Amino acid sequence: MTDLAVRSPVALLRRVTQPARSMGRRVEGRSVYLILTLTAAGLVLLGWFLPWFVGPFTAGTGFSPQDVVSSAPTGFATVLVYVMGASALIVVLSPLAELVARLRKMTLGVRVDQVRAIAGAAGLVAAVLVYVLVGVIREEPAFGVLSSTTITNSAVWLTMYGFGVALFAYGAKGLVLTRPNLAFAIAALPFGALLPLMFHQAPDFLLWAASSLAIYTLLALGLNVVVGFAGLLDLGYAAFFAIGAYACASLSSPIHGIHLPLWVLIFLGAAIAAIFGALLGAPTLRLRGDYLAIVTLGFGEIIPDLATNNVFNLTGGPNGLPGIDQPKIGPVDFGTSPQWYYWSIVAVTLISVLLLRNLQRARVGRAWVALREDEVAAAATGINTTTTKLLAFAIGASVSGLAGAFYGSMLTAISPDAFQFQVSIAVLSIIVLGGIGNITGVILGSFVLTFVIFWALPHAHEWSATFAHNFNVSAVGNINFPQYTYIIYGAALILMMLLRPGGLLPSRARRIELQTGVESESLAAVQGRA
Amino acid sequence: MTATAPAPPVAQGDAPKPALLELRAIDVFYGRIQALRSVSLDVADGEIVALIGSNGAGKTTTLHTISGLIHPSRGEIYLRGQRINTLGAERIARLGVGHSPEGRRLFQRMTVRENLEMGAYARRDREGMRDDYERVYTLFPRLRERHSQLAGSLSGGEQQMVAIGRALMSAPSVLLLDEPSLGLAPVLVDVIFEVIREINAKGTTILLIEQNARLALKNANRAYVLETGSISLSGPAEELLNSPAVQRAYLGV
Numbered sequence: 001m002t003d004l005a006v007r008s009p010v011a012l013l014r015r016v017t018q019p020a021r022s023m024g025r026r027v028e029g030r031s032v033y034l035i036l037t038l039t040a041a042g043l044v045l046l047g048w049f050l051p052w053f054v055g056p057f058t059a060g061t062g063f064s065p066q067d068v069v070s071s072a073p074t075g076f077a078t079v080l081v082y083v084m085g086a087s088a089l090i091v092v093l094s095p096l097a098e099l100v101a102r103l104r105k106m107t108l109g110v111r112v113d114q115v116r117a118i119a120g121a122a123g124l125v126a127a128v129l130v131y132v133l134v135g136v137i138r139e140e141p142a143f144g145v146l147s148s149t150t151i152t153n154s155a156v157w158l159t160m161y162g163f164g165v166a167l168f169a170y171g172a173k174g175l176v177l178t179r180p181n182l183a184f185a186i187a188a189l190p191f192g193a194l195l196p197l198m199f200h201q202a203p204d205f206l207l208w209a210a211s212s213l214a215i216y217t218l219l220a221l222g223l224n225v226v227v228g229f230a231g232l233l234d235l236g237y238a239a240f241f242a243i244g245a246y247a248c249a250s251l252s253s254p255i256h257g258i259h260l261p262l263w264v265l266i267f268l269g270a271a272i273a274a275i276f277g278a279l280l281g282a283p284t285l286r287l288r289g290d291y292l293a294i295v296t297l298g299f300g301e302i303i304p305d306l307a308t309n310n311v312f313n314l315t316g317g318p319n320g321l322p323g324i325d326q327p328k329i330g331p332v333d334f335g336t337s338p339q340w341y342y343w344s345i346v347a348v349t350l351i352s353v354l355l356l357r358n359l360q361r362a363r364v365g366r367a368w369v370a371l372r373e374d375e376v377a378a379a380a381t382g383i384n385t386t387t388t389k390l391l392a393f394a395i396g397a398s399v400s401g402l403a404g405a406f407y408g409s410m411l412t413a414i415s416p417d418a419f420q421f422q423v424s425i426a427v428l429s430i431i432v433l434g435g436i437g438n439i440t441g442v443i444l445g446s447f448v449l450t451f452v453i454f455w456a457l458p459h460a461h462e463w464s465a466t467f468a469h470n471f472n473v474s475a476v477g478n479i480n481f482p483q484y485t486y487i488i489y490g491a492a493l494i495l496m497m498l499l500r501p502g503g504l505l506p507s508r509a510r511r512i513e514l515q516t517g518v519e520s521e522s523l524a525a526v527q528g529r530a
Numbered sequence: 531m532t533a534t535a536p537a538p539p540v541a542q543g544d545a546p547k548p549a550l551l552e553l554r555a556i557d558v559f560y561g562r563i564q565a566l567r568s569v570s571l572d573v574a575d576g577e578i579v580a581l582i583g584s585n586g587a588g589k590t591t592t593l594h595t596i597s598g599l600i601h602p603s604r605g606e607i608y609l610r611g612q613r614i615n616t617l618g619a620e621r622i623a624r625l626g627v628g629h630s631p632e633g634r635r636l637f638q639r640m641t642v643r644e645n646l647e648m649g650a651y652a653r654r655d656r657e658g659m660r661d662d663y664e665r666v667y668t669l670f671p672r673l674r675e676r677h678s679q680l681a682g683s684l685s686g687g688e689q690q691m692v693a694i695g696r697a698l699m700s701a702p703s704v705l706l707l708d709e710p711s712l713g714l715a716p717v718l719v720d721v722i723f724e725v726i727r728e729i730n731a732k733g734t735t736i737l738l739i740e741q742n743a744r745l746a747l748k749n750a751n752r753a754y755v756l757e758t759g760s761i762s763l764s765g766p767a768e769e770l771l772n773s774p775a776v777q778r779a780y781l782g783v
């Protein structure tokens with residue numbers, strides 16, 4: 001099943017992205033996948049065995065291997081759990097085995113990939129069956145309705161199974177694919193699309209999680225155009241997200257009595273954000289690096305401040321805008337089930353990825369690369385540096401407009417808090433972590449960081465408390481994790497930059513820069529203005 | 531033509547060809563510092579013209595001004611009679627000015643081939659582009675071998691070849707070369723200059739900057755001498771080569 005699912009989109013995407021011949025072709029080193037696998041394996045393990053340690057926390061999820069083992073008809077379910085455990089073990093151990101083999105200068109054949117692929121697939125299938133089984137035993141849906149107050153709450157489940165599928169693709173790549181990087185992108189994206197099909201009924205909280213993940217993915221993809229493709233450091237990206245969200249909210253709520261449909265709003269939000277992108281871009285054209293960063297930083301501070309102060313009575317002040325429409329199209333009511341948001345955001349994200357990929361490989365994309373490399377030479381070869389930079393700002397901002405349109409409608413209310421500096425930094429961290437300039441890396445980064453920021457860190461104290469309770473280690477239970485959230489987060493970023501300065505999946509340019517120390521030069525310097 | 535300094539006897543025997551490129555009394559400032567003072571020069575179709583001068587004389591500034599990277603505060607520049615000094619660099623490049631800048635300025639993290647592709651960025655005629663890749667690879671067989679190597683990892687000489695090749699890929703009618711021999715071994719300098727003459731023989735006009743005045747004057751039809759921002763001498767290359775003033779100042783005789 002997954003084989004087909006992985007393969008045919010590959011063929012499709014290949015055809016779609018054909019125009020690029022020599023530019024943008026990437027082949028990543030294997031070590032990337034090593035680390036990727038280790039991370040993925042760790043996460044999957046965490047997901048599988050976590051419930052044993054966090055009894056209270058799993059109450060809402062309905063997932064409890066203990067139940068399966070103790071109350072299920074013996075035999076089948078137990079076997080499943082063992083299959084899960086075994087496959088997890090293989091998946092975790094195989095990269096280690098590979099490392100050892102590599103250190104001893106042995107070569108590993110396709111066999112290893114095969115084993116890993118089978119293990120990944122078996123683990124996935126077993127996990128799904130356990131979920132379903134638990135539901136059947138308890139005579140309740142596999143997933144109870146979680147309160148949707150924190151939609152990112154359960155991103156972890158999704159992330160885990162995303163990694164599971166990705167892992168499978170990793171194992172499968174040696175067998176079916178020649179472009180592993182692309183394979184990863186394909187495997188990682190539709191995991192969301194496949195998931196609901198795997199379960200009887202689409203579990204709400206998974207869908208909420210997927211939708212909010214996708215919003216961060218969109219934001220990261222947009223910022224990646226500015227920072228990654230064009231090399232312009234933007235520290236105030238959340239401002240465009242805010243502009244898109246507020247514009248769309250104003251046009252689809254009782255505030256002005258305007259109720260435009262979401263489909264129109266997506267485009268409007270994107271267009272408005274793009275205009276502001278260009279507006280910010282215009283005065284900063286000559287700035288580069290740190291100067292540009294400071295200007296964008298200021299912009300990022302101003303916009304939420306304007307919203308808080310209710311400028312022109314448009315933004316509703318600190319309380320923001322309530323009562324944003326949830327669209328209703330015939331029988332489809334976005335208010336009743338998150339699945340409609342989910343499907344539309346996944347579609348929009350997929351389309352954005354395709355468009356951005358093509359853009360990167362089109363003339364503009366090459367112009368961005370040239371601009372990043374050497375502005376003077378770029379200008380001398382006939383590239384209009386002004387429009388090229390403005391285009392980067394506008395396109396980058398427009399993607400956040402898309403995200404903003406969905407964001408407001410999903411939450412039915414927005415307030416200035418959601419667009420503070422931390423959001424800009426979170427999105428920037430996503431692309432830095434994932435690999436600046438590499439779409440696949442950015443998508444991967446959005447999964448990892450959404451997991452860390454919105455799930456792992458906020459819940460770390462609950463885990464430690466249960467852990468302390470179950471194992472009588474009171475010291476652990478007293479750690480005040482929320483207080484240390486940003487310390488942990490910061491330390492993780494520092495560690496990441498030390499270990500893999502190019503991100504999880506570095507773009508070609510970054511890799512070369514790290515290897516050779518080659519940097520770029522600006523036009524303003526030659527003109528005597530910098 | 532212009533002789534602002536005590537003018538030595540330099541004749542001007544050329545037949546009045548129509549100027550392909552013409553600078554009229556150009557002034558350029560970097561902030562408050564004046565880098566060019568009323569520089570006038572012209573380059574006729576099919577010529578190799580050399581611009582020589584000591585460090586900081588303003589040679590690079592002149593080329594940057596021609597290709598629109600810097601705008602003059604006074605004076606005009608004409609390309610085939612069309613005024614270009616107010617246009618942006620990208621327009622000027624599209625009008626047929628190819629610029630191989632000082633220090634090569636390659637796109638280091640792109641391959642040789644991609645650098646050449648960037649040179650042809652403004653073009654859309656696929657046929658002509660294919661011929662031009664072939665032309666560049668024929669001029670520099672070395673680049674054909676290295677077409678998929680990253681530009682930043684090439685040797686200095688190879689980088690210079692890419693820089694010239696990239697400028698040629700825009701199919702320019704006038705090629706501006708800024709110190710093509712800089713940092714190259716004598717053998718390679720000969721190769722580069724041979725290619726420059728070959729490019730010129732195929733119909734591309736060339737405006738050339740050189741530190742090595744003798745080399746420049748030997749290869750050019752005409753030359754201008756730039757001294758602290760203004761033209762002090764000009765004339766046929768051979769005459770300048772024999773002029774005592776030039777010999778003393780630039781040829782170390």
Ligand SMILES: Nc1ncnc2c1ncn2[C@@H]1O[C@H](COP(=O)(O)OP(=O)(O)OP(=O)(O)O)[C@@H](O)[C@H]1O
Nearest residue numbers: 525526527528560565584585586587588589590591
């Ligand atoms: N970006 C700049 N900002 C300020 N001054 C500049 C700038 N570029 C050049 N100058 C000044 O303008 C003058 C001419 O510089 P230019 O680079 O044109 O000299 P050049 O003749 O090319 O010298 P070289 O042979 O050393 O390359 C110099 O005095 C230099 O200091």
Ligand SMILES: [Mg+2]
Nearest residue numbers: 589590591632
């Ligand atoms: Mg110079």
